[in-house]
Amino acid sequence: MFGIETLSGNAQAAALVGVVLVEAMVLYVGYGALTAALGPSVRKAIGGE
Amino acid sequence: MSVFELFGMSAGMLALFVAFGVLIGVLFGFFGMGGSFLVTPALLVMGYPSRVAVGSGLAFVFGTSVIATLKHRDLGQVDYKLGISMIIGTTVGLEVGKEIVLYLEELGLAGNIISVTYVLLLGGIGLFVTYEALKGGNGGGVSHDVDGDADIDADDIPELAKKIQSYSLPPMITLRGGVKVSLWMILLVAFATGLLSGFLGVGGGFIRMPALFYLIGVPVPIAVGTDLFEIMFSGGIGSFLYAQSGGVDLSIVAPLLAGSALGARVGSAATSIVDEDEIKIYFGLMLLLGALAVAVRQAGNYLGMGVLDYVSLALILGSALMVSGAVLYSAVKSMRAPSAAGSSTAD
Numbered sequence: 001m002f003g004i005e006t007l008s009g010n011a012q013a014a015a016l017v018g019v020v021l022v023e024a025m026v027l028y029v030g031y032g033a034l035t036a037a038l039g040p041s042v043r044k045a046i047g048g049e
Numbered sequence: 050m051s052v053f054e055l056f057g058m059s060a061g062m063l064a065l066f067v068a069f070g071v072l073i074g075v076l077f078g079f080f081g082m083g084g085s086f087l088v089t090p091a092l093l094v095m096g097y098p099s100r101v102a103v104g105s106g107l108a109f110v111f112g113t114s115v116i117a118t119l120k121h122r123d124l125g126q127v128d129y130k131l132g133i134s135m136i137i138g139t140t141v142g143l144e145v146g147k148e149i150v151l152y153l154e155e156l157g158l159a160g161n162i163i164s165v166t167y168v169l170l171l172g173g174i175g176l177f178v179t180y181e182a183l184k185g186g187n188g189g190g191v192s193h194d195v196d197g198d199a200d201i202d203a204d205d206i207p208e209l210a211k212k213i214q215s216y217s218l219p220p221m222i223t224l225r226g227g228v229k230v231s232l233w234m235i236l237l238v239a240f241a242t243g244l245l246s247g248f249l250g251v252g253g254g255f256i257r258m259p260a261l262f263y264l265i266g267v268p269v270p271i272a273v274g275t276d277l278f279e280i281m282f283s284g285g286i287g288s289f290l291y292a293q294s295g296g297v298d299l300s301i302v303a304p305l306l307a308g309s310a311l312g313a314r315v316g317s318a319a320t321s322i323v324d325e326d327e328i329k330i331y332f333g334l335m336l337l338l339g340a341l342a343v344a345v346r347q348a349g350n351y352l353g354m355g356v357l358d359y360v361s362l363a364l365i366l367g368s369a370l371m372v373s374g375a376v377l378y379s380a381v382k383s384m385r386a387p388s389a390a391g392s393s394t395a396d
Binding site: 021 | 303307
């Protein structure tokens with residue numbers, strides 16, 4: 001996946017950890033933006049306001 | 050029947066992994082633990098080889114802890130000084146723990162001793178936390194909405210932590226929340242928890258988080274944030290080591306992480322609005338059920354009864370569902386009653 005198979009040994013291992021790290025950062029930023037956009041309305045809905 | 054496939058996996062499996070990720074994310078974000086403890090056994094029961102179950106579990110823990118640490122950092126709940134000191138002590142402890150395992154393996158005793166220790170430790174911590182929660186009142190509870198920089202009330206520090214803090218062996222370091230403790234005590238606690246996690250082959254969040262609170266007296270939110278910071282390093286190194294031998298499967302890790310990122314956001318946000326005492330009893334029960342699940346799986350292996358693997362998995366998933374449900378329920382309850390909380394006199 002993502003061409004990682006073409007690498008070997010330590011490079012492949014580092015690339016896999018790197019992909020997980022990048023995915024985590026992207027998800028953090030992505031969900032952060034989503035929370036900022038939808039957070040107040042969700043809070044209002046849950047809070048019953 | 051048309052089946053949508055991504056990463057070589059059916060849409061149903063992807064949805065299952067994402068949903069499982071959300072569940073774990075809530076627990077991880079709230080308690081700073083619960084990753085490898087839940088994922089690895091689930092993958093094993095699903096038929097993945099142990100190398101892949103452990104390696105992918107570690108990679109997932111790494112990704113989730115990166116996200117949760119970033120979130121806790123935003124809330125001012127990570128003590129870097131404590132985190133780095135803990136990493137040093139834990140790393141030495143991990144090495145010693147691993148050596149003990151290798152020695153026991155030579156003697157052919159490793160499997161049984163590790164399982165029994167795991168059950169006793171998980172059960173012991175579960176009993177202790179449940180007992181403290183049932184005792185209530187001043188049973189060591191610290192409100193989750195503590196300000197990271199504010200000094201904590203002396204009544205909120207457990208007795209054992211007060212004793213450990215009283216040893217003024219230089220160098221003394223001041224932690225967030227105004228806690229002053231000898232660096233040697235931190236290294237000692239970190240070494241002991243590292244030794245246990247190296248010996249048991251687990252991330253160790255369920256050992257370290259209570260240790261930071263009960264032994265060092267760090268307020269719970271900072272104990273959680275700092276524990277996650279440390280897990281980020283141990284998870285990263287662990288997944289790299291397993292990835293070298295093909296133990297990390299991205300088709301498992303990617304959807305789990307997508308779900309848990311959402312769950313962790315909800316879980317760590319809940320730490321600021323939910324009273325930790327309310328949840329502590331569920332946390333204790335989850336550890337007890339976890340201990341029971343490991344015991345059942347071990348009994349299944351011993352008796353050659355594969356069905357007990359499923360009972361073990363059901364116990365783990367059931368307890369995780371119960372606790373994450375309790376966190377979400379308490380969070381929603383707190384949000385729906387802001388005026389009642391505002392007029393409360395005691396906290």
